[in-house]
Amino acid sequence: MTSHLTIRRPDDWHVHLRDGDMLKAVVDYTARQFARAIVMPNLTPPVITVAAAEAYRQRILDALPADADFTPLMTCYLTDGADPEEIARGYEQGVFAACKLYPAHATTNSAHGVTDVRKLTGLLETMQRIGMPLLIHGEVTDRDVDIFDREAVFIERVLAPLVRDYPGLKVVFEHITTAEAVDFVAGSGPLIGATITPQHMIINRNAIFDGGIRPHAYCLPVAKREQHRLAVRKAAVSGSPKFFLGTDTAPHTVGRKEAACGCAGIFNAPFALESYIQVFDEENALDRFEGFASEHGPNFYGLPLNEGTVTLVRGGETVPERIVDGDIDLVPFHAGETLGWRIQG
Numbered sequence: 330m331t332s333h334l335t336i337r338r339p340d341d342w343h344v345h346l347r348d349g350d351m352l353k354a355v356v357d358y359t360a361r362q363f364a365r366a367i368v369m370p371n372l373t374p375p376v377i378t379v380a381a382a383e384a385y386r387q388r389i390l391d392a393l394p395a396d397a398d399f400t401p402l403m404t405c406y407l408t409d410g411a412d413p414e415e416i417a418r419g420y421e422q423g424v425f426a427a428c429k430l431y432p433a434h435a436t437t438n439s440a441h442g443v444t445d446v447r448k449l450t451g452l453l454e455t456m457q458r459i460g461m462p463l464l465i466h467g468e469v470t471d472r473d474v475d476i477f478d479r480e481a482v483f484i485e486r487v488l489a490p491l492v493r494d495y496p497g498l499k500v501v502f503e504h505i506t507t508a509e510a511v512d513f514v515a516g517s518g519p520l521i522g523a524t525i526t527p528q529h530m531i532i533n534r535n536a537i538f539d540g541g542i543r544p545h546a547y548c549l550p551v552a553k554r555e556q557h558r559l560a561v562r563k564a565a566v567s568g569s570p571k572f573f574l575g576t577d578t579a580p581h582t583v584g585r586k587e588a589a590c591g592c593a594g595i596f597n598a599p600f601a602l603e604s605y606i607q608v609f610d611e612e613n614a615l616d617r618f619e620g621f622a623s624e625h626g627p628n629f630y631g632l633p634l635n636e637g638t639v640t641l642v643r644g645g646e647t648v649p650e651r652i653v654d655g656d657i658d659l660v661p662f663h664a665g666e667t668l669g670w671r672i673q674g
């Protein structure tokens with residue numbers, strides 16, 4: 330049995346680093362494990378301009394320990410009024426790595442999101458022309474659609490027509506949770522990729538209702554039935570270059586999670602790689618882990634692979650029940666569990 334695995338340094342293609350004290354409390358967990366991360370722009374107010382992204386990038390860099398070797402890749406939050414010229418300028422100047430499309434009211438801080446993709450025609454033409462990736466939270470927001478069907482319905486109503494209308498547009502279908510999403514991505518051309526979180530490979534929807542309401546297992550898109558978890562796992566370990574690592578680590582304080590209307594999000598950054606490698610190990614796919622964690626993402630984005638390596642060793646530690654930093658109190662994914670792998674220090 331393999332006792333350790335050394336891979337090229339990985340990247341996280343989907344993180345929420347937040348701002349202020351929360352940023353200071355969480356950023357190092359991501360920076361310790363990953364060389365680069367695609368940083369989500371759903372702050373209050375959202376990151377819409379080049380100047381706001383530059384200022385946020387600086388706040389992230391300032392929050393890092395002095396010896397950190399980590400590059401945040403910034404994204405632009407799309408609104409109905411998104412300005413193609415501003416966004417193209419940000420991309421060409423190397424400030425924006427991508428644009429993020431939140432359907433309005435789909436999730437945390439998405440109130441300013443896009444009400445109809447048809448409002449983005451000019452922008453999508455520009456992004457297609459300059460090769461700028463579009464990152465999509467793929468759920469319809471129609472309250473008449475069952476929450477467990479919102480991703481599949483989004484594919485049919487929004488994503489398939491979009492991909493057909495913009496055949497040259499690079500699209501990342503973020504945090505996929507269903508067999509329909511796996512099939513759509515696998516059946517599309519090379520410009521369509523997807524990120525996969527650890528939680529959507531590890532839990533199914535039962536975890537949210539296991540003996541009572543479990544707010545720390547609640548994120549969006551919500552975990553689905555077992556058959557979908559299995560399909561997402563299979564895609565991740567398949568070796569296909571279309572699927573890559575994106576944790577969607579989304580910290581909210583315990584008070585905001587354990588509430589009458591608890592926030593969506595799983596804080597998985599502290600043990601992200603350990604969580605992913607466990608899945609690849611269980612699937613007898615350790616030989617495919619490096620591709621998923623360190624190669625498919627940069628290749629999709631057209632960025633160089635990282636130099637340096639990280640070594641994971643069999644035999645894990647117990648994940649703390651709480652992670653506390655000043656007033657910030659967080660419950661990490663896998664709280665209280667002992668994981669099968671650890672990072673060699």
Ligand code: DOR
Nearest residue numbers: 436437548549579593594
């Ligand atoms: O669970 C989630 N949390 N899903 C999202 O799409 C947003 C995120 C957040 O920002 O908390």
Ligand code: ZN
Nearest residue numbers: 343345369577
């Ligand atoms: Zn997210």
